[in-house]
Every structure is written in structure tokens, then in C-alpha cells.
């Protein structure tokens with residue numbers, strides 16, 4: 549018997565409720581448990597296509613919301629989108645032109661998977677580190693971050709790195725994640741800022 553979270557049911561529900569992807573429910577679950585985005589917050593969404601997290605965010609904050617993806621994002625009312633690789637420094641400059649203060653960074657980005665488990669995990673962690681580097685110089689001190697990662701050999705070191713940059717770091721597995729998936733979200737609160745214990749990333 550499939551649970552209420554089985555893949556098909558969630559995808560069907562997403563279609564019915566007008567979300568671009570089932571991933572919407574993962575962000576909803578996270579925000580239900582961790583109330584970390586306020587209604588005036590400016591939020592950057594890294595790896596935002598097709599845009600279901602942007603749809604959720606638009607209902608939560610009246611602040612600036614910017615979605616970035618290597619794939620174009622079909623426009624959404626009130627949301628700015630940038631097509632490009634967030635590891636490219638020019639993308640960060642573009643964001644800063646739109647908003648000098650960022651309260652929260654959310655990142656659901658995944659690399660293309662090869663099927664080779666340890667290689668894929670290493671690439672996912674490298675992308676997580678890139679997302680953390682993106683926060684440097686842009687996320688306000690005290691700001692928050694939601695970061696999708698994958699459990700495996702390198703995950704404890706990533707958590708440690710996150711703790712060096714945020715005062716509170718927790719992990720959360722969403723019920724909407726596919727069964728057997730190693731996917732896990734890091735909920736990081738209170739960015740230490742550029743003078744954090746280890747300085748900028």
C-alpha cells in the first residue's frame with residue numbers, strides 16, 4: 549500500500565494544486581517544522597527550476613525572492629529569476645544588484661547523477677560547499693539557510709563546516725523524499741557572518 553507520501557500520489561497532488569513539482573511539499577514540510585522565513589525576508593533559491601519552491605516562497609514572504617537555475621524558469625508573478633550557474637561569481641553580482649541584503653538562502657540543487665554512488669555523493673557535497681560559498685558576502689549575519697544534501701561518507705564533514713558558519717545546524721528528512729533516498733535537508737540558522745569562527749568560506 550502506498551502511503552500518502554508515495555511518489556505518484558504526491559506528484560498527482562502537485563498537479564492538482566498547481567505546483568510545478570512535488571518538491572513543493574518538501575519545502576512546506578520543512579517550513580512547517582522550522583519557521584525560519586519571515587514575511588519580509590528576502591530569499592534566494594539556488595537550483596530553483598522548475599519553480600515549485602518559488603511558488604511556495606511567494607506565499608510566505610513579501611520580500612525580494614530570486615530563483616537561480618542553469619535551466620530557464622518559466623516566469624512567476626513577483627519573482628525574479630536568473631538563468632545561470634550559481635557557482636559563477638557573476639551570478640552573485642547580479643543578485644547583489646537586485647537586493648543588497650539577503651535574509652535566507654534555500655538550495656534544492658542536485659548535480660546530474662551518474663548512478664555511481666560515492667562519485668555522486670562527492671559531487672553533491674561539492675555543490676553544497678559551493679552553496680555555502682555563495683552565502684559568503686551576501687547572506688546577512690543572523691540569516692538562515694536550507695540546504696539539500698545526501699547522507700554518506702562526506703556528510704559529517706559538511707555538517708561540521710556548516711556549524712562553523714551557523715550557530716544552529718539541524719538535519720531533517722522529509723516524508724516526501726522518495727523511499728530509500730539518502731536525501732536530507734540541513735536547516736542552518738543564525739549565520740555567523742564574515743567574522744564567523746573560520747572567517748569567510
Ligand SMILES: C[S@@+](CC[C@H](N)C(=O)[O-])C[C@H]1O[C@@H](n2cnc3c(N)ncnc32)[C@H](O)[C@@H]1O
Pocket residue numbers: 568569571572594595596597598599600601602616617618619632633634635656657658659675
Ligand atoms: C531538484 S531540482 C530543484 C527543484 C526546485 N526546488 C523546485 O521546487 O522546482 C534541482 C535543480 O538544481 C539545478 N542546479 C544544479 N546545479 C546547479 C548550479 N550549479 N547552478 C544552478 N542550478 C543548478 C538543476 O538545474 C535543477 O533544476
